[in-house]
Amino acid sequence: MNSNLHRLAGILAGALLACASNGAFAADISGAGATFPYPVYAKWAEAYRAKTGVGLNYQSIGSGGGIAQIKAKTVTFGASDAPLKPADVESSGLVQFPTVVGGDVPVVNLPGIRAGEIVLDGPTLANIYLGHITKWNDAAIKKLNPNVNLPGQAIAVVHRSDGSGTTFIFVNYLSKVSPDWAKNVGAATSVEWPVGIGAKGNEGVAGNVAQTGGAIGYVEYAYATQNHLTYLRMINKDGVAIAPSAANFKAAAAKADWLSAPDFYLILTQQSGHDSWPITGATFILLYKHPPDAAAAKEALKFFTWAHSPEGDRLAEGLDYVPLPPNVVQAISKMWHEKIDANAVP
Amino acid sequence: MVDIAVSDMSIPSDRLAAARSFSRSDARFRALTATAAFIVVAAFVGIIIALVSGSWLALKTFGFGFLTTEVWNPVTEKFGAVAPIAGTLITSSLAMLVAVPVGIGIAIFLTELCPRSLKRPVGIAIELLAGIPSIIYGIWGLFVFAPFFQATIQPRLIDWFANIPLLRDLFAGPSYGIGMFTASLILSIMILPFISAVTRDVFDAVPAVIKEAAYGLGCTKWEVMWQIILPYARIGVVGGSMLALGRALGETMAVTFVIGNAHRINESLFAPATTISAAIANEFTEAVGDLYLSSLIAIGLMLLCISFIVLGLAQYMIAILERRAGGRSQ
Numbered sequence: 001m002n003s004n005l006h007r008l009a010g011i012l013a014g015a016l017l018a019c020a021s022n023g024a025f026a027a028d029i030s031g032a033g034a035t036f037p038y039p040v041y042a043k044w045a046e047a048y049r050a051k052t053g054v055g056l057n058y059q060s061i062g063s064g065g066g067i068a069q070i071k072a073k074t075v076t077f078g079a080s081d082a083p084l085k086p087a088d089v090e091s092s093g094l095v096q097f098p099t100v101v102g103g104d105v106p107v108v109n110l111p112g113i114r115a116g117e118i119v120l121d122g123p124t125l126a127n128i129y130l131g132h133i134t135k136w137n138d139a140a141i142k143k144l145n146p147n148v149n150l151p152g153q154a155i156a157v158v159h160r161s162d163g164s165g166t167t168f169i170f171v172n173y174l175s176k177v178s179p180d181w182a183k184n185v186g187a188a189t190s191v192e193w194p195v196g197i198g199a200k201g202n203e204g205v206a207g208n209v210a211q212t213g214g215a216i217g218y219v220e221y222a223y224a225t226q227n228h229l230t231y232l233r234m235i236n237k238d239g240v241a242i243a244p245s246a247a248n249f250k251a252a253a254a255k256a257d258w259l260s261a262p263d264f265y266l267i268l269t270q271q272s273g274h275d276s277w278p279i280t281g282a283t284f285i286l287l288y289k290h291p292p293d294a295a296a297a298k299e300a301l302k303f304f305t306w307a308h309s310p311e312g313d314r315l316a317e318g319l320d321y322v323p324l325p326p327n328v329v330q331a332i333s334k335m336w337h338e339k340i341d342a343n344a345v346p
Numbered sequence: 347m348v349d350i351a352v353s354d355m356s357i358p359s360d361r362l363a364a365a366r367s368f369s370r371s372d373a374r375f376r377a378l379t380a381t382a383a384f385i386v387v388a389a390f391v392g393i394i395i396a397l398v399s400g401s402w403l404a405l406k407t408f409g410f411g412f413l414t415t416e417v418w419n420p421v422t423e424k425f426g427a428v429a430p431i432a433g434t435l436i437t438s439s440l441a442m443l444v445a446v447p448v449g450i451g452i453a454i455f456l457t458e459l460c461p462r463s464l465k466r467p468v469g470i471a472i473e474l475l476a477g478i479p480s481i482i483y484g485i486w487g488l489f490v491f492a493p494f495f496q497a498t499i500q501p502r503l504i505d506w507f508a509n510i511p512l513l514r515d516l517f518a519g520p521s522y523g524i525g526m527f528t529a530s531l532i533l534s535i536m537i538l539p540f541i542s543a544v545t546r547d548v549f550d551a552v553p554a555v556i557k558e559a560a561y562g563l564g565c566t567k568w569e570v571m572w573q574i575i576l577p578y579a580r581i582g583v584v585g586g587s588m589l590a591l592g593r594a595l596g597e598t599m600a601v602t603f604v605i606g607n608a609h610r611i612n613e614s615l616f617a618p619a620t621t622i623s624a625a626i627a628n629e630f631t632e633a634v635g636d637l638y639l640s641s642l643i644a645i646g647l648m649l650l651c652i653s654f655i656v657l658g659l660a661q662y663m664i665a666i667l668e669r670r671a672g673g674r675s676q
Contacts, residue, residue, distance in 0.1 A: 065631060161624075162632050163629060187421070189634055190633075192417065192419035192609065196606075196608065197524060197608065198607025200628055208524070212492070212523055214520075
């Protein structure tokens with residue numbers, strides 16, 4: 001709903017800009033795709049425009065749309081929450097790099113339970129989403145929470161009904177921790193959910209969890225903090241029960257071996273490390289190696305260079321996203337110089 | 347047309363010019379209205395061509411199986427339309443089951459039994475119900491009705507029917523608040539004004555003479571209603587109901603909010619399900635891959651077919667009713 005409004009606003013803004021720029025030439029950067037990073041892209045665009053006068057027309061039409069648009073060459077860059085496989089990136093003549101890192105947070109609606117009071121591990125969370133665990137006082141949950149007074153209420157599983165990067169990160173995690181999930185459901189931006197209620201958008205999941213007693217859902221971290229939802233702690237790969245926080249997403253991002261991943265094809269779920277939040281993910285940008293419009297690509301890369309500067313990092317942190325570690329930013333810049341046409345790299 | 351040969355002598359030339367200009371403006375008017383009608387036909391044909399070409403890939407890949415399988419798996423790219431089709435038909439029929447008797451009841455009350463002072467306020471209230479945007483119904487359903495339903499009515503219904511064989515399965519837990527039953531109830535409220543408004547108008551059109559004659563013969567209000575007014579107005583009642591059914595089949599936003607959006611068919615009416623329009627609204631933006639997109643367009647085509655069949659059935663029903671009414675009067 002929200003993203004529709006955003007999109008409409010984007011289209012209107014685009015139309016207005018097109019009218020305005022008829023006389024004077026204004027080189028706006030055009031991009032389309034993922035909804036997960038839309039808030040931070042919008043924030044960056046606003047600040048960047050104020051600073052340089054160059055605007056960004058980003059339409060958050062979804063990762064699938066972003067990939068389709070870049071392949072149709074109607075935009076300068078496409079954005080996707082799920083990284084394209086290296087072979088796919090290569091065959092399409094694209095390059096791929098991450099922009100920011102964020103995290104998914106499981107949230108519940110249980111009267112009398114405080115945020116962070118309940119702790120779950122990956123297999124238990126997967127079994128809830130597989131429909132194997134149906135009551136809150138199931139033995140598996142009790143075992144992890146011996147001191148919590150768990151109600152005998154039925155668990156109402158809530159998931160996204162639209163395809164989304166948030167879902168991709170979540171089910172990718174479930175696939176890593178549960179062979180059963182990997183075999184029967186798998187990971188993609190939308191899957192065939194074995195049980196549960198579907199809701200549209202992060203705000204839809206947050207709303208459904210808040211309205212349904214006994215519900216469990218997953219939302220992007222910012223939604224959990226802004227709506228004061230009762231989040232769960234998770235046991236990470238090192239066996240430590242930790243709460244979701246920007247610092248813990250950062251820990252997961254820092255542990256990741258970005259530099260040896262071809263085309264930055266790396267999914268940050270279930271990283272090792274004492275403080276690593278297990279359901280962490282990055283969002284990605286797609287650009288042509290030989291851009292049809294070198295000047296536009298150069299503007300886009302300038303924008304992302306600025307976005308990865310301390311100034312851009314601060315804006316991202318203000319919205320509960322995690323900036324990339326400095327060595328990854330360096331690797332991205334190196335990759336640009338190696339792969340993209342020289343006249344399109346700033 | 348103007349006959350020029352004769353009129354040369356008898357009709358003054360200014361009148362002749364006027365007559366000619368009338369004939370020209372009539373021709374223009376006809377062309378204009380014909381264009382308007384043609385645009386509708388062209389748009390309809392265009393939509394059908396677009397839907398068929400868009401869904402061709404899915405129909406070719408899955409064949410007839412598209413209509414018989416329940417699986418909807420974006421990961422393995424296997425799609426079947428049974429769950430959304432069943433969800434659409436079940437929610438719409440349930441909504442009709444509730445809304446038709448209530449709507450007719452409202453119309454009877456308003457035309458025959460209601461005190462004159464109440465007639466306008468109640469009538470306006472019902473018409474306003476039709477003017478509320480569907481998203482408001484959805485938000486109300488999710489944030490007000492569903493939590494109330496989950497906490498109070500739903501557990502009781504589950505308890506009541508726990509020992510009755512068939513109803514036990516239809517009203518099985520757990521209580522989520524949202525689901526097929528809630529969606530049907532919200533839908534029935536949404537289509538109620540269509541039924542009651544049209545029905546009231548056709549009841550009002552029943553000639554007073556007939557009603558007075560019946561009362562004069564000593565008929566009770568009940569008898570007049572069932573023996574005189576309803577049979578007289580039944581074609582209009584069927585027409586109004588079909589209009590409402592058409593709206594119920596295609597309703598998107600309100601249903602998406604409260605149905606639970608799950609591609610499954612469940613015995614229990616309390617379980618989450620999905621409808622064709624809800625599935626399209628939810629999944630279109632992020633449908634990755636040609637086959638996924640094509641399958642979504644294909645279920646859109648199915649919805650068009652269902653609406654077409656419903657419309658056809660309505661025409662058929664009206665034709666039968668008319669023939670029967672004609673047969674009786676002979």
